[in-house]
Amino acid sequence: MRTVLVTGLGGAGRTTVAAATALAAAGPGRRALLLTADPGDVLGAPLATDPTEIAEGLWAARVDSGAAFRTEFLALQERGAAVLELLGANRLAGEELTELPGSPQFALLRALADARTGGWDLAVLDLPPLRETIDLLALPEQLRRYLRRLLPPERQAARALRPVLAQLAGVPMPAQWLYETAARWDTELAAVQDLITADDTALRLVAEPGPAAADALRAARTGLALHGLRTEALVANRILPRHSSDTWLAALAAQQEKALGEWSGDWVPRCQVREIPHLGRDPRGPEDLASLAAGGALALAAPSGPAEPWERITDRRAEDGTLSWSIRLPGADKKSIGLVRRGDELLLRAGPFRRIVPLPSVLRRCTVSGAALADAVLTVRFTPDPQLWPRTP
Template identity: 35%
Template sequence: MTLPPTGPRILLFTGKGGVGKSTIASGTAALAAATGRRTLVLSTDSAHSLADAFGIEVGSEPTPVADNLFVQHIDAQARFERSWADIQSYLLSVLTVAGVDSVSAEELTILPGAEEIFALLELRERALEGAWDVVVVDCAPTAETLRLLAMPEALGWYMQRLFGLQRSLVASLRPVLTRATGMPLPGTAFFEALQRLHGELEEVRTLLSGPRASIRVVLTPERMVVAEARRAYTTLSLFGYRVDGVVANRVFPEVATGPRDSWRDGWVDAQRGVLADVEASFSGLSIWRAAYLPGEPAGVTALRSLATELYGADDPFAEPEAGPPLRITSSDRGAVLHLSLPLAGRRDVDLARTGDELVVTVGSYRRLLSLPASLSRHQVSAARLEQGELQVRFHEVSV
């Protein structure tokens, strides 16, 4: 498939487990449908909480739950057979020759995080079919989402540098290597399946880092949760994804009149301090607050009411105003690579140049940036972190 110039508005919701991201994602989808937008909400989270949120049975195809509103749970097995079967077949043949029993071999050839990855491939397919105005994605908890969104670029690095060489070597040395090792070597189907998987994941990355996609971080007013949300904001930006808002969920509303409750007042005071940190940490982003409700909202009406209250007069489906997290500017003095790294400190960031790649490390996450050809004869002359943006200056080397 070829990516269309325009597509649906894509909203991804992530956050620490248990903060209510499935509820917020479902409410946003219900609100989109109520405004006349044809809306699909699906989940990359193996917990599949959408059925509970809407109070209906949800199938592996888009299931209608209200006018313009469809819900889908991913059929991981069907996706597995379409995207991984040829690769698994070769891996099984290798393990069988190595003496691994069939049950263990089957388990060893399952791709780690397969369900989430195949959900992203399903997202790609749905976004490309042209049937939706809005696609809402209920993502897995933060750490899994970060690993997942980093995967397309990491696999792309391997494919670009090693795939062609390995394929050529295997083709030319197959008879010799097979006799010498006794192991079957990958055939054309294996390489084509791997290349197809890489291409589809790269299209996923193009979609999710494009101008019509953004991520919203859901949190509760607790210091540990906010600390994780801050790290997520920095890391998502590192990998080139736009974060356009933060949802503070389960906020105790302040009561101006009436009888006082010391227990409740204690929570209000504690949350007030944390919410002030949220406002300071995520300055420049939309920050929405959802009140702590006496019961968990379930069903289309309750979810839509929650989202209506949450977003107020804002348009939650407007395209993000922020530019791409990564850009390059040029002048007579050379070129500057700009990479948004909000909330990162100088001690958190490490920078290295390896050939035509810039290696940017933030905390425990690393991104390999392939530099464009226009910078191939340039050297790094300076780098600084200023107001949440890494600026790397290049100057041209005379030949």
């Protein structure tokens, strides 16, 4: 199954493009699924929470974050029933549960994982605005790190000792369900993380060409690179007719043309820039969506193969005794870059985006000796620690 993740700037028409992408891929003998949290009716009718066939080969469903939150909370409450009873806690009923902040993000991730088991040829996920989506797609990696820090796997090896320890101490030890739940969450998060970074997963950005979009895309480009997210296409939506005799319309078209030229210079060849014409009205229904997809503007290209490594280690010890770690960060500037070494991890900051990454084993025995940003590549220099490196006789 191929997966297409569609996001973009607020109001740029990302839901419409997601629906048109799914419709363009559907047809006889093919099964495409559109998942969206948008309550609108871009397909011409309100969507149900279960996949419903909208057109030949096209199914669509609305992601209900409230229902997903209640289901997950009640299941967790049931698995922890013994601990809750020990604490004298009263259980909550599904009717009194109101979803918490962050629930929509978790519901989208779960819907994405569930789509893998549905037998679809293509799944298109309509994601939140671009800045939120970058945080969302980085969430599985971050949560797995939190789980490893809070519940280290090595501690689980002591499960067999807990009953004995409980008798000696006279107090109950942490219940096994806590570690089992953590292991289950880690497995589910790992599956979503693998799907996001898979070679057959395409990330599409939707924006309307103009000065306001340029700054937002420039910052987002750095954030995507920081988290190792590869963009398949930048969809320029609502393109006005060129060479219009109307001076007002011609000025707007010229502004779009200038933005498209800048986007091509920034994004191509690593990412395609696709143009979608303005219909002169808000698209509604399969016919309008088919018009947007006409000409193959939203057709999926063949998977481009394994992504270029997000990071590289260059061995320069023969020259000056250092190792360099290179990270590609297009669009970044020196003032926005920050890095801190903390134990075996490196805390990276690029503008408003942050990522904590584990250092490769060879660099854990080194100290940071400098860093530089040149040609959109951040290079961090490491010097081997003589206390940790084997000494040659």
